Amino acid sequence: MNRILLESSEIRKGVATFGGARAVHVLEVLHGEIGQVLKTGEIDGRIGTGEIIGLSASDDDPWVRVRCEHAEESRRPWVDLILAPPRPRVMKRLLPQLAAIGVGRLVLVGAQKVEKDFWGATLLKEAIYRPLLIDGLMQAGTSILPTLETRRNFRRFLREELDDMFPGTLRLVAHPAATATYGDRRQSSAVDGCRRPLLAIGPEGGWTDDEVQLLESRGFTRHSLGPRILRTDTATVALLAQLMKEFDR
Numbered sequence: 151m152n153r154i155l156l157e158s159s160e161i162r163k164g165v166a167t168f169g170g171a172r173a174v175h176v177l178e179v180l181h182g183e184i185g186q187v188l189k190t191g192e193i194d195g196r197i198g199t200g201e202i203i204g205l206s207a208s209d210d211d212p213w214v215r216v217r218c219e220h221a222e223e224s225r226r227p228w229v230d231l232i233l234a235p236p237r238p239r240v241m242k243r244l245l246p247q248l249a250a251i252g253v254g255r256l257v258l259v260g261a262q263k264v265e266k267d268f269w270g271a272t273l274l275k276e277a278i279y280r281p282l283l284i285d286g287l288m289q290a291g292t293s294i295l296p297t298l299e300t301r302r303n304f305r306r307f308l309r310e311e312l313d314d315m316f317p318g319t320l321r322l323v324a325h326p327a328a329t330a331t332y333g334d335r336r337q338s339s340a341v342d343g344c345r346r347p348l349l350a351i352g353p354e355g356g357w358t359d360d361e362v363q364l365l366e367s368r369g370f371t372r373h374s375l376g377p378r379i380l381r382t383d384t385a386t387v388a389l390l391a392q393l394m395k396e397f398d399r
């Protein structure tokens with residue numbers, strides 16, 4: 151955790167008291183003591199510092215109290231993602247990383263090869279996924295929480311909603327079989343750097359030919375990291391890392 155994030159409801163008159171994993175981290179990893187200044191921030195709000203003004207290191211109920219000065223803007227998300235979700239287990243590993251890397255909007259879509267029972271996963275409950283996203287933000291030191299939406303009807307989403315939800319984006323569909331790589335694309339279009347990227351990642355079984363064509367008809371260009379077929383979480387992080395340098399400004 152590089153920044154302790156607080157819910158706005160936890161902060162009263164600039165003071166916040168928190169327990170749980172955040173308190174354990176402050177006490178055990180940061181060796182928190184009264185007067186120590188931590189990096190803190192408000193979820194979906196400003197970031198800054200928090201001076202420790204109270205604590206209890208008791209084993210069963212540790213807590214820490216800080217006086218916050220949150221005056222700085224967090225770095226903003228710089229990319230959006232359309233993801234045909236992998237199994238919940240993989241998704242659970244992926245979510246914190248998406249928040250850390252700077253995803254703003256995450257849309258989970260029902261591509262043909264997405265396992266049908268995914269849509270019943272408890273991971274889709276806000277109470278389960280929200281803390282995972284916050285973990286990622288605390289790692290990166292930012293505070294803007296990604297939003298997560300689901301669109302089981304992938305085709306309808308592309309036809310009816312895509313353009314309103316993501317106007318003017320640089321659209322890339324990740325596909326191992328594609329011949330174009332990011333480098334080729336960049337040489338061909340220097341103005342791309344000004345647009346916000348929107349990346350579409352396929353399901354564990356891959357995009358169908360129809361789906362790739364449909365995405366192309368909606369302005370996505372194919373993008374490959376090379377012929378090695380990577381697991382969804384590895385591919386997603388690798389693709390985002392590749393784009394981050396150019397677009398995360």
Ligand code: SAH
Pocket residue numbers: 323324325326327350351352353354355356357373374375376377378379380381382385386
């Ligand atoms: N058997 C599938 C593998 C899908 S891997 C297939 O051959 O398409 C899940 C998703 O990760 C893919 O749909 C793609 O979006 C992304 N991915 C995996 N490896 C990739 C690579 N080398 N380049 C680009 N995207 C990749």
